Amino acid sequence: MFQAPLPVEYMHLGPDESAERIARAKHTLGPRLVILGHHYQRDEIIRWADYRGDSLKLSQLAADEKQAEMFVFCGVHFMAESADILTRDDQAVVLPNMSAGCSLADMARLSEVEAAWEQISEVVGTASIMPITYVNSAASLKAFVGKHGGSCCTSTNARKVLEYALSRAEKAFFFPDQHLGRNTAYSMGLDPERDMVLWDPGLRMGGVEPEAMRRARIILWKGHCSVHQRFTVEQINRARAEHPGVRVIVHPECSLDVVQAADLFGSTEYIIRQIRASEPGSTWAVGTEINLVRRLQDELPDRTVFCLDPIVCPCSTMYRIHPRYLVWALENLVEGRMVNRVVVPSDIKADARLSLQRMLDIT
Ligand code: 13P
C-alpha cells in the first residue's frame, strides 16, 4: 500500500512531544475512539492501546465493540481490513501507516490463487476441496474463500478449522503460510510426505505431480513469514546447551523441524499466557518477534526470557507504525478528518465476512 510522506510538521517530532500529543488527542476523542494494538508493536505504541492481542482476539474485539465510532489499528494492513469487515459501516478503521503490510500476506495474490484453483480442479475437481486462508491475507482472498465455502483461520484456531475442513471435504487448500498449515496438519497426525503437497505459484501445476495431488489431503501454498523462518533447530540446541532446564516456545509460523524441536508452540497470545503462568525462576527461549519477547523480559524480571535468535528479528512492517504516524492519524481525527481509512470494497466485503464469520463460528 502506498503511504504519502508525513506532513513536514510531524516529521521531526521527538518522543516526548509525540507522547504528549497522542495522550491529548486520545483524551479529546474519549470513548468514540478505540486503539487496538498487536503484540508485535513497539512499546512507544502499545502503551496507547485500549486492547492488546493476537489476530484472533483483536478481530473478536472489533466485532464485539458496538460503541466506538473509530478504531485506530496499530498492527498491519490485513488486520485493519479484518476489523473493517467485522465492524459496522458507520464505524471507521484507520491504519496509521498504510505501508505497514505483511510480507507473508503478500505472497499469495488473488490472481495466483484463482489460477491454482482452476489447475487443481483439472486434476481432482474442486467439489471436495475446502479453501482455508490464514488471516494473514488480503481481503480479496478472504472473499475467495468465503465464496467457495471455506473459512479463515488464525494461529490460535488453525487446528479446529482444519479439522472442520477435513470432516466436510476430502482435501483442504491452505494459504498463504505453508508452515502454519504443515504444523497444524502434522499435529493432527497427517504425514508431510504422503498427505501434503506444496503448491509453488511460480511453477506449472504448482510443481505438483497429478498422482501426489490425488493422494494429498492438504495442498499447502508456498508462502512463509520472513521473521519466523529465521528460527532454527541449531538455535534451540544451543539454548538447551547454554541454559539447562530452558523451555522453548515458538510460533507456528516457524518451520516443522523447529516446532517439533520446541517444547510448546502457539499464537502470540498463547506464548504470553504460558510464560506469564510459569513459575518464578523459570527460563524461556522464545521463537517469535522481538518486541513481544522484550516486553515479556521487562514484565517478568523474576524469569529469564530471551529470543532464540541472537540477531534480533523485528517485523519491519509492524515497525512502520511509528509514534509520529499515530500523532498524525489521531490529530486528524480530532479535527474531524480521516486519514488512512481502510475500506474493504463493498463487492467483496460480504464474502470476506462470510469466511471470517465461519471461523468465529467454528471456534
Ligand atoms: P498471532 O495471530 O499469533 O498474533 O500472529 C500474527 C502474526 O502475524 C504472526 O506473525
Ligand code: SF4
Ligand atoms: Fe507478517 Fe511475519 Fe510480520 Fe507477522 S511477523 S505480520 S506474518 S511479516
